[in-house]
Amino acid sequence: MSEPQAQTPPAMTGGSQSYWDLVWGQFRKNRLALVSLVVIAVLFVLAAWAPVLAEGKPWVWREDGRTSYPLPAWLTAPTSGMSVDYLFNYFFFLTLTVPAAVLLVRRSMRGKEFSAKVARKRWSLGLLAAVLAGVVPFIGPGSYERGATPAEKEAQPELQIVKVWHFFRRYRLDNRDYLGARESLSKERGDYAYFPLVAQDPLGQTTDLLQPPSSKHFLGTDNQGRDVLARMLHGGRISLSVGFVAVGIATLIGILIGGIAGYYRGWVDIAISRFIEVVICFPTFFLIITIIAFIDERSIFHVMLVIGLTGWTGLARLVRGEFLKLADQDFVHAARALGCGGARIMFRHILPNAMAPVLVSVAFAVAGAVLTESGLSYLGFGAPPPTPTWGELISQGKTHIFEGAWWLLYFPGFMIFLSVTVYNLAGDGLRDAMDPRMRN
């Protein structure tokens, strides 16, 4: 934070601590908040590792003397109906490259003395390299065209061809039922296959309908015979990404609109405030359902967009209030005297100082967005059908409530509850950490 820190309370521990160092120090003392932060990280890692932990495709598949690598191929060119897979597969590679980078940087600095500046440069270089290295697996000549061949389409009319803008490596849509074909592998010919830990396809339908948890399906199966554990792991991807992307959109809109209202005041403020009040009056969930129902071919991104577009009002009000408070302070006058333009003052000078309360309400908003998404999926307005989501599993549990399909109710419901709770706890911890009255 190189910006003027007008809001920074005088450092109490001596030396120069930035505002965020203070907040972090305070946050660390809150054990519950720290645990919730760890749980959030674990949820992310689980979502990133979902295909590695539970997928119906083998790592290595050898048949008739030919070797293929279906899972690695899928990791670099996901072809299932879920479009957030690109993002989370990238996160998967990041979970490999980032620890490697950390290790390497640590090693390169071991036993030597560096100035803080050099050390920081090394760290940022290492992390940048890790972030870039995560992209590498996606780049390369495509070995096959994506999509089904006409013959395949003939044989399997329901075979979905995913239309994604492709820049990265392209593979042919690989819908082979490896789990079924596994039986026909013969040891004599030297066939073998290495499957992930939970060798179950989140999208593959089997004949084991509504099976309770067993050693084959750890958390049972749903009404189309799909493994619940695999679906829950992959469903975490939807839940997490919706929470963050939707709130990201809402935050951007909120900061922009609230910032303009708070900075320019006068008529602009009155008009924007009235507009916000108008939008607040609409029942949000109902609005979201309506808009989503009107989208003809909806995808999960539409859901994110709509949740974001309807959820910015609270943030805009908050940002407006902060901007009103800050716009009269000396550092803003100083910036104006230096000849800074409106946009520069708003986003480079005022915004960093208004970020603290915004972050708190973002944490709560993420929890709210996760709740909204699960409610939408429950009603059937979430991600389109084959996509696994937690809410959709619960809605199946509701349909089969009289058959006592408790595993469809309890496990996904607990996951929603857990993720909402950790976001709320993290938000709570952040708020307490930023409250100067709590500091001692």
Added chain:
Amino acid sequence: MTTYILKRLLLMPLMVLGITLVSFCVIILAPGTSGKGGGSGDVRSGKLTQQQLEVMQRTFHVGKPIYLRYLYWLGVLQPEATQAELVEARRKLAGVREQEAFLEDRVEDERRYRAYVAHLDRTLLGSRDPASPATPDPDLQKTIEEIEVDARVPLRGMLFLDFGMSVTTTSVSVWQKIKEALPVTLAMNLIVVIVIYLSSLPIGIHSATHQNTFSDKSTTVLLFVLYSLPSFWVSILMIKLMVSLPDYLRLPFQGIFPAGAEEMATLPLLWACTKHLALPVAAQCYGSLALLSRFMRASMLDVIRSDFVRTARAKGCRETTVIYRHALRNSLIPIVTLLGGLLPGLLGGSVIIETIFGIPGMGYLGYNAVLTRDYTVLMALFTASAVLTLLGILVSDILYVLVDPRISFEKGR
């Protein structure tokens, strides 16, 4: 004070206009629907019939410029054709009513005649043959329906509270539907708000006065858990619990009225309705209850630490007097404003809870309208619930000023 209320009241019409504009835009500009294609996509996907589409297109003047359609929908302007049509339709409708009465008379006459014949049969001939139940002449019935569809009065305009006819259910006006759904939602939410306030205040006060004791810490944790539980999940779990309970402990979880409600006496009916409402109200309250209790605790703690409470203690007031006479009143102020924040969720009806428990309120109506693409109902629902919420927020803001004389909005910020 008066100027503040006056200012707010003067702004109201503008805000209502804003609300109508937003709801119009949401429905009309929605991709792939009544916008560009004029809703033909809905016919192709089988969501609307050709006839319903025509009704919809006529109601919203598909094909005219957007701003004209908005003004027509509002009722500020009226297309010339419509004006003539309106007069014509009025005339026609009067005729239809007459004709309808006549036809209905005939149906009724026929029924009576048949009943009489059956009666004669039974008494005179001693025949046990059950007389054919008086089925109204199908031809007659059809004529009545046809006339009704034909004479649908074109939209007079939303400002005249005429939202037109429901697109999917012929011969039912949107206003009629809302009039049926609104009292249900209002009644339920009134109960919800009362329950929330009645239980969260004592919880918050207790937590604050017993700060950092075991009971405070455990309620805080419990409330936090409650706040994070998804309400639809809790509703389903409650239903699951009810299913597994023995009969005499089971609470009903479908609808709000017991079977055969018409024949029941007032008190048993009231009791039965209470039982029906118990689960949905519980499902709808607990989240806000948890939030409000936390706010109450925080606000009470703030007040207890303040100087005037210390003064009250110092002059020898008893603890109960300090808490309930001095602290409570002041800690209530921020809680009153929260009502305004609760309103948007409440008045629109909770879609999920109403669908799970089968409550015929605004949320359920809206959910069904979304599924069947009932555009007129949707627009009316948006406008109505938003305007009601606006009124509610206005009332709660005025309440805020009344409760706390220190607050004035006149000096600007």
